[in-house]
Every structure is written in C-alpha cells, then in structure tokens.
Amino acid sequence: MTTATISTGQKKRRFSETIKNYWLDITLFFAFIIDMNTRFTGIPVHEWLGIAFGVALIYHLLLHWNWIVAITKRLLRKLPSGQRLRYVIDLLLFVDMVVLVMTGIWISEVAMGQLGLHFASKFFWRRLHAQTADLAIWLVALHLAFDWKWILNCTKRYVWQPLVGNSRALAQNTVSGGEQ
C-alpha cells in the first residue's frame, strides 16, 4: 500500500518534471531561433529576448544540475558511452553562450541604457558576439542531436496526441450532432 503510494507519487513527479523540461526546452529553442534574426526582431526586442534567454538558461542548468555534478565526479572514471562527448559539447556550449550573452550586454544599444548603464561598445566585441552566435547554431544542433529521441517522444505525447485527440473528438461531435 505504502509502496504503491510512493511509486505513484514518484511517477507523477517524474511526469511533471518531464513536462517542465520539455516546455522550457521548446521555449529556449524558439527564443534562440527568433533572437538569431535581428532584422526580424529589431534591436530592442533582440536585446530583451536575449537577456530573458540568459535567465531561462540558468533555470535549464539548475534543472540538470544533478546530471552535471554526477558526470563531473565520474569524468576520470568509466562512463556510459557517449556521456563524455555529451559533456564536452555541453561545456563548449556553456562557454559559448556565456560569451554570447555577455558580449551582447557589452554592446547593448537599448536595454542597458534603459537600465541607466552605458558601456563603450567596441568593434571587437561586436565581432565576437556575431561569431559566438554563429558557433552556437552548431553547438545547439549537436546538443539537441543527443536527445532527439526524447524530443520526438515528448512532442508525440504532449503536442501531437492531444491535437489528434481533440480533432477526433471534434469530428465525432460533429457526426453525432448531424445524426440527431
């Protein structure tokens, strides 16, 4: 009885953690894609979205903190295949993202001014911002490639199935409504 209660509770928690991770990952992904298109957003939206992205990223890292600690501890010992490569890519991605967001803040034309901060924007930092943004595309793609099965399963479960379920229910309602 107690075991059943605990395992149901644990299952529910794991389920809600998966949903939380999934929607945060989707948000990060689209924020990144939108922010890569500065002509589409304009500079003010680009800067605030970039800052929001940086904050969401910290939350993403906190949600995966246990994984980071566990792999860091076992880095010099035996690890399941692929985990070391995944760790190296995540580390490169982390450094790249930190430089991307920090150089963004450094060259800010709107957001920092609105906060009353003024930095001397230099050509070097602009170049570095653009280059880290380009590198991020490849690193994010690799980062996601490791979890493509998880992404596919979650998309089926939380997006596709509810959509198909709703449209089936709608179709059934229409048919039964027409029969009355």
Ligand code: HEM
């Ligand atoms: C556009 C940005 C990003 C997106 C869309 C993204 C997406 C994802 C996805 C789909 C997963 C696997 C599912 C999950 O458990 O949540 C994941 C895991 C993870 N992410 Fe990210 N992520 C991004 C940026 C980053 C960055 C910059 C780091 C910094 C190191 C990072 C660190 C991790 C870690 C440590 C994990 C768990 C281990 C792993 O699967 O690699 N992520 N992320």
Ligand code: HEM
């Ligand atoms: C997800 C994070 C970010 C991404 C992916 C990103 C990406 C980019 C890209 C691709 C450009 C165009 C570079 C070029 O070809 O000249 C750009 C420009 C710019 N970004 Fe970001 N950025 C991010 C965050 C930020 C942040 C947080 C700020 C400031 C708070 C910022 C401020 C700027 C400014 C002012 C420019 C114009 C630079 C110029 O005119 O040369 N960015 N960004």
